[in-house]
Amino acid sequence: MMTSFILAHFSHKRLHKIASYNHFGVRGKPYKLPNLFLKTGKVLPLRKLSCQVFEITRDKPAVKVDELSKSFKIEKSRDSKQPSRVDSVKQVSFVARQGEVFGLLGPNASGKTTLLRCLATLIAPDSGTFEIFGVNGIKHPDIIRHMFGYVGQEEGFDKVLTGREHLKLFADLYHLSREESCHNIEAVIQMLNLEEFIDRLTGTYSGGIKRRLDLAIALLSRPPLLILDEPSVGLDVASRSIIWDVLKGYKENGGSVVLTSHYLEEVDILADQVLIIEKGRVIAQGRPRDLKESLGGDRVTIRIKEFTPFEESKAALDILLKSEWVHGGNINLSMGNAIELVVSSGDMVANGIQKVLRERGFQVFSYTQSKPSLGDVYLAATGRTLFEADIVGRDSRDPKRIKKERMTI
Ligand SMILES: Nc1ncnc2c1ncn2[C@@H]1O[C@H](COP(=O)(O)OP(=O)(O)OP(=O)(O)O)[C@@H](O)[C@H]1O
Structure with a gap:
């Protein structure tokens, strides 16, 4: 413990x-x-x-960030009217408590990785400060590096070494004693279900196994804090659930986690606190349950047909917006033009809404009513869904350039 x-x-x-x-x-x-x-x-x-x-000691936050900012110079053509710098992180502040999972949620290019790389002392922020367990990370980067395990998005394995050889190498880099090294290596192999793969060359590993080995390495020195950049992005269901279980167990044993994600479900399941970030700025933060409850009302998703033409959904939405129970709505293109509504809470609403639609000649293929989700929190804060924001963010970045620059730091 x-x-x-x-x-x-x-x-x-x-x-x-x-x-x-x-x-x-x-x-x-x-x-x-x-x-x-x-x-x-x-x-x-x-x-x-x-x-x-x-x-x-327990009274110090795991991570405390004050007004942290980081911008990057953008290479662009001379006649381009775009600004020459991008504000990747802009005056971000938060406190992540010990023994909790703190989730940074945001679409592509919102600044999550940049923020984590500042905390992991891989890049220096332009302004602002941060502490890890009360130790100033700007003044004592060499001290705080011993306090966390970091898993970034980059892949850093040597293809000609096995998983076990990587673990031994890192145990040496962490200066673990021989006894501690043997004990901890076996413990992390077991924890991440790596027995079957650990003596194979990492060049033969799937993405999910590599990610599990990444986490095993981060846990090797039993750090009190894990800093994880998208720990389960693109993983198969089995690897994702192993990683989630390991993180839950780590937290139960007093460990603290700061992780980024653009999976609403992941943050909802794992995080005690969430900070929603967009274009480098904080747009909401709090406990997921509080954020959801603060929105009020219920959320309804209706499909008129299995695949509804946009015009038909729009006509139905216009009718529903006039109803006394409905406080707002939109059409979700990514869900086959489903109608999404914000409605008053209560059992009466479902019957009322479906009756209005039938009276106006619309069928109801499916109807679901639920409490607000983190996706609704995101929508309320930004006016667009995380999915829509992800597409815009993906278009605004040049992954090849960023990868090259990250490798040269
Ligand atoms: N080394 C760099 N040089 C120039 N611009 C950068 C660099 N690193 C990040 N950026 C820019 O900063 C912004 C934030 O990028 P960042 O990688 O932090 O976002 P993210 O939220 O982690 O995205 P993703 O979820 O896709 O990983 C983007 O516009 C990106 O293009």
């Missing part, structure tokens, strides 16, 4: 390189820094060294 975490930062330069040290302890009990046994056989008497100790 992770109750408290201590990170000692050694002032001696040479030692700091080889002996950054992290340790899980029990709150309230004195912390003993045991001596560090190096691979060379030497022993570092840590108690004799001067070191700065950062203590992480």
Whole structure:
């Protein structure tokens, strides 16, 4: 059980390189820094060294972000009238509490990855600040790097190594002791159901297995925080459900998670807090349930036919908008021109609406009524669905250029 975490930062330069040290302890009990046994056989008497100790207690947020901004220069043709910079993240602030999953939800190109890359100290923000477990990430990037496991979107495996060889390599990079390394490697293999694949070359892995190995590596040093960029994007159902279960278990054991997603369902299931971001700006934040309840009313989806022509759905919508129960509505093109309505809550509404439609000569192929979803929160905040925003965002970016720039940082 992770109750408290201590990170000692050694002032001696040479030692700091080889002996950054992290340790899980029990709150309230004195912390003993045991001596560090190096691979060379030497022993570092840590108690004799001067070191700065950062203590992480329950009262500090896992992540606190204050007015963080990051913009990028855009390469464009000389006669282009587009601005020469893009504001990827604009004055974003939030607090992610310990022991919770904090979800950053937004369409393509909304700034989620840029924000996470700032937190993971891969890029420096232009302005603003952030803390991880109370330690300032701008002033002490080398300290906070020991506090989290990061899974980005880029694929970083060496095809000629097996999964197990990757885990061993990372265990060495984390300076895990031999005993800890053996124990933790077996634990993460089991946790992510990787037994069948772990001794095969990673070049033969499917996307889902690679993602699971990514998460296994991030969990290897048992960090108190995970920073995950779209952990289940494009995965098969089995891999997704394994990843979700691992994250739920990690949280139950006191771990904290900050993840990005553009899957409404993922954020709804996993996140205790959600921040909705669009064009680099925060447009809503809170507990998913509170955000949904704050909208009020019920949501209705009606299909007139299995595949309804747009004009027919539009004519039905115009009639329904005049009804006393209906407070707003639109036609969802991505759902075969289904009519989506915001209606008063209650059982009477369903009969009333269907009666109005039948009296005006419309059939009702299907009718569903539910409480507002996170998708409705997004729609209310931005005036468009996440699906529509995703398409616009996808068009506005140049993935090849971004990938190249990310690889050179
Ligand atoms: N290195 C870079 N150089 C130039 N522009 C960049 C760079 N990285 C990101 N951007 C731009 O910043 C904006 C936000 O991009 P970002 O990757 O953070 O969005 P995202 O929400 O993570 O998108 P996705 O869900 O597609 O990964 C986009 O307009 C993108 O084109």
